[in-house]
Amino acid sequence: xxxxxxxxxxxxxxxxFNLIPVINRFGIQLGFGDGTIEQICKEQNVNTAFFLxxxxxxxxxxxxxxxxxxxxxxxxLVAYLHNAHEYYLEQKIPEIKKLITKLTExxxxxxxxxxxxxxxxxxxxxxxxxxxxxxEETSVYPYVVxxxxxxxxxxxxxxxxxxxxxxxxxxxxxxxxxxEEKLYDLKNLIIKYLPSVQKDVISYKILRELFxxxxxxxxxxxxxxxxxxxxxxxxxxxxxxxx
Amino acid sequence: xxxxxxxxLIEHSYLLRAGMESLLMELPEVQLTEVFDGSEKxxxxxILHLKPDFIMINxxxxxxxxxxxxxxxxxxxxxxxxxxxxxxxxxxxxxxxILVITDSKYDLLNRMHxxxxxxxxxxSDSHESRPxxxxxxxxxxxxxxxxxxxxxxxxxxxxxxxxxxxRKNITKKLGIKTVSGLTVYALLNKVIDMREINQ
Ligand SMILES: [Fe+2]
Ligand SMILES: [Fe+2]
Numbered sequence: 001x002x003x004x005x006x007x008x009x010x011x012x013x014x015x016x017f018n019l020i021p022v023i024n025r026f027g028i029q030l031g032f033g034d035g036t037i038e039q040i041c042k043e044q045n046v047n048t049a050f051f052l053x054x055x056x057x058x059x060x061x062x063x064x065x066x067x068x069x070x071x072x073x074x075x076x077l078v079a080y081l082h083n084a085h086e087y088y089l090e091q092k093i094p095e096i097k098k099l100i101t102k103l104t105e106x107x108x109x110x111x112x113x114x115x116x117x118x119x120x121x122x123x124x125x126x127x128x129x130x131x132x133x134x135x136e137e138t139s140v141y142p143y144v145v146x147x148x149x150x151x152x153x154x155x156x157x158x159x160x161x162x163x164x165x166x167x168x169x170x171x172x173x174x175x176x177x178x179x180e181e182k183l184y185d186l187k188n189l190i191i192k193y194l195p196s197v198q199k200d201v202i203s204y205k206i207l208r209e210l211f212x213x214x215x216x217x218x219x220x221x222x223x224x225x226x227x228x229x230x231x232x233x234x235x236x237x238x239x240x241x242x243x
Numbered sequence: 244x245x246x247x248x249x250x251x252l253i254e255h256s257y258l259l260r261a262g263m264e265s266l267l268m269e270l271p272e273v274q275l276t277e278v279f280d281g282s283e284k285x286x287x288x289x290i291l292h293l294k295p296d297f298i299m300i301n302x303x304x305x306x307x308x309x310x311x312x313x314x315x316x317x318x319x320x321x322x323x324x325x326x327x328x329x330x331x332x333x334x335x336x337x338x339x340x341i342l343v344i345t346d347s348k349y350d351l352l353n354r355m356h357x358x359x360x361x362x363x364x365x366x367s368d369s370h371e372s373r374p375x376x377x378x379x380x381x382x383x384x385x386x387x388x389x390x391x392x393x394x395x396x397x398x399x400x401x402x403x404x405x406x407x408x409x410r411k412n413i414t415k416k417l418g419i420k421t422v423s424g425l426t427v428y429a430l431l432n433k434v435i436d437m438r439e440i441n442q
Contacts, residue, residue: 061274062264062275114430114431117427117430117431118427121423121424121427124423181420181421182421182423182424184418184420185418185419185420185421185423185424185427186424188417188418188419188424189419189424189427189428189431192417192418193427193428193431193432194431
């Protein structure tokens with residue numbers, strides 16, 4: 001389904017409630033009433049076209065954003081991505097860690113060491129994801145914001161040109177690695193190799209969280225690769241022409 | 244997209260294409276990787292490059308070149324023909340599976356579920372459900388000790404290529420891709436013990 005501006009947001013959420021954390025990243029919270037997407041976006045000062053671009057990309061893995069949809073401020077894209085990062089590191093990861101810890105506590109004495117291995121594995125994943133996110137937050141996103149400022153003011157500082165030479169967005173695209181592999185491994189460890197604990201209630205919760213996070217990260221990376229990168233490429237192109 | 248079954252569709256009719264797309268949307272385990280209309284240049288090459296698990300094709304979309312098209316695909320990927328009642332048997336016979344486009348949605352979905360099922364069975368009766376071989380276990384052990392493929396090759400008197408193949412098979416059999424995931428597996432299954440990884 002293609003989500004359009006005159007649909008009621010409530011209907012859209014009924015259709016795909018996985019979108020709740022996504023609308024949260026725009027500052028839209030539940031209890032938003034009966035409005036259409038366009039009305040609610042206006043109330044919340046959100047760029048409707050940009051909102052639709054993101055939720056459609058997220059909702060439908062086949063959706064491929066078109067060039068003409070790229071007319072939104074880069075700053076709002078960066079803000080969206082930043083909020084997503086916060087959600088992963090401050091909510092999702094601690095939640096899953098708590099569940100794995102609980103699983104360890106409830107397991108038989110003789111299996112405790114096995115679950116500690118799983119916990120260590122997940123903590124290692126947390127460090128990797130944090131490093132990935134830090135790199136984007138401290139290096140890539142500030143660069144994007146800077147480029148937008150350059151285009152607005154029309155003045156190109158040497159520093160920015162040097163940065164475009166040394167590390168353009170194409171370099172980021174090349175290096176942008178997959179951060180879901182370990183989650184896939186952890187799912188298999190739980191499904192196939194770790195012993196069952198207390199009728200699998202906690203394991204089921206963990207797996208649900210893992211599937212959820214895996215999907216969220218995948219769409220997040222798709223937004224970075226397919227929306228952020230072309231947007232920044234276009235900005236770099238404009239600046240090169242200017243100077 | 245880890246785990247999803249990837250399908251490539253070749254269909255020249257816009258309506259049928261849209262219909263197939265919406266049908267496939269109802270199957271969460273399936274991902275429609277690419278859609279072609281049949282007139283593309285070097286189509287077989289493009290498709291093989293995508294490494295799909297299934298290819299669905301309306302024979303009418305490639306018309307005269309159906310035979311050469313099927314030949315150039317080889318027989319690695321099972322072909323599903325999108326046919327109707329009038330499709331002659333000699334054309335039907337070219338496909339591993341068929342989908343009758345005039346069937347009801349219910350029948351189509353049923354057929355699709357069966358088709359997807361063959362994918363999993365195929366996987367599990369080939370090598371994937373067998374335990375690791377002795378060689379693979381040795382390779383796994385060295386991987387968890389942090390050795391590179393080159394180092395493992397030298398140690399076991401194998402070519403780097405062979406070590407790479409072993410590693411691919413280990414990952415396929417276990418469903419574990421990363422070195423630290425493999426380490427957890429090896430510890431759980433007593434392939435190594437704690438002291439060995441600290442070496
Ligand atoms: Fe990110
Ligand atoms: Fe990223």
